[in-house]
Amino acid sequence: MQKHDISDWDHSHDFSTADQADAERRTRWVVGLTLAAMCVELVAGWITGSMALLADGWHMGSHAAALGIAAYAYAFARQRGADPRFTFGTGKVPSLAGYTSALLLAAGAVWMVFESLSRLIDPVEIRYEEAIIVAVFGLAVNLLSAWLLGHSGHDHHHHEHAHPHEPKHPHHHAHEQRHGLADIQDHNLKAAYLHVIADALTSVLALVALGMGMLYGWAFMDPLMGIVGAILVGRWAWGLARESAQVLLDAGDHGEIEREIRTRIESDADNQVSDLHVWRIAPAGRACILSLVTHHPRPVEHYRGLLSGMKGLLHITVEVNQCRQPACGGESITLDPAVDRFTPHTSI
Known part of the structure; x- marks a missing residue:
């Protein structure tokens, strides 16, 4: 190996x-x-x-x-x-x-x-x-x-x-x-x-x-x-x-790329995006910090792979949180960092 x-x-x-x-x-x-x-x-x-x-x-x-x-x-x-x-x-x-x-x-x-x-x-x-x-x-x-x-x-x-x-x-x-x-x-x-x-x-x-x-x-x-x-x-x-x-000031309009990120992540399994930050770090590129909640966590590489090929997304940080409640969408998301944290920050 x-x-x-x-x-x-x-x-x-x-x-x-x-x-x-x-x-x-x-x-x-x-x-x-x-x-x-x-x-x-x-x-x-x-x-x-x-x-x-x-x-x-x-x-x-x-x-x-x-x-x-x-x-x-x-x-x-x-x-x-x-x-x-x-x-x-x-x-x-x-x-x-x-x-x-x-x-x-x-x-x-x-x-x-x-x-x-x-x-x-x-x-x-x-x-x-x-x-x-x-x-x-x-x-x-x-x-x-x-x-x-x-x-x-x-x-x-x-x-x-x-x-x-x-x-x-x-x-x-x-x-x-x-x-x-x-x-x-x-x-x-x-x-x-x-x-x-x-x-x-x-x-x-x-x-x-x-x-x-x-x-x-x-x-x-x-x-x-x-x-x-x-x-x-x-x-x-x-x-x-x-x-x-x-x-x-990191105040640009990134609505279109944020919607695409959410769509790609949430269309896979039962993933829910709980926190998302996108900002420009170069004339032709952006960075992304993404936090998601799911009942069935997978390796970080899997979620970063979902964002593969997105134009101009140069630096990605992913945090995965395991949900242990029946429902984890919307207002029902409550996480105990000592228990439910699955994978900490990992960046490209």
Whole structure:
């Protein structure tokens, strides 16, 4: 008979995926592109004496700093994925970075409102030709950046996780864990994408306003479009902050996957789920703690096997309690931990 030691059931809490590695590479490309655009505008502004080019060059610098947060978050999560200080790995780092970026987007929206209002009250002279050149250049850079960030590899990558129901060796095997777009919540990538989209929107609105100002003399359109852009960016920032905060606080809506877990467990024998907790621990994965009551307890592997194949369920802990009463469903469940506890916590 094959002997096993505790290491046979050991497992990693690094739930990173090939999609995240691909997102990190693309984010770095965008940071480099933004820094290059900043240098071009600063040099051109210095040579031509254009304040518009100089101002937008420094704006590109702040944009690169915000995107740098996203690149750093990916590197941090990757480098510390196996750090035991992180109980369930570094899967929430992208959401933390996304929340930080949402605050930066909101601050930018507030600045746009105040700057636009000040220009409505006290108009400034606009050098339309130079401003249009800057807006077109900025729009081109941001559209390319948005393409790089939005060019997802979800359809071509997968990541292998240890099978949640068997030891690593000698009975270990791996399975392909493919993640659908609807289940992936990489708030870090979304934040970087929103940064470049917000900047592209600003450039588009600026071109519209500058065109009207140059053709019809409507100087007020420039600050007015600034206010419109600020409102849209503010809405995006609020949505991103709300989504990422839910992950950080374990407050997401997991109703669909919880119903499937209950259905799978309770459709087997006379099992009743007495306690269930599901929360997100990675952009494409969740953890589950499940407590059940049954008259005829079976090995923990059996119940974990019932959940086999559920997409995005990466870490499962099962507790089995034996019921010694005629009825164990609903309000009739009463357990004496000293007597009825059958199997304590066991996790994948």
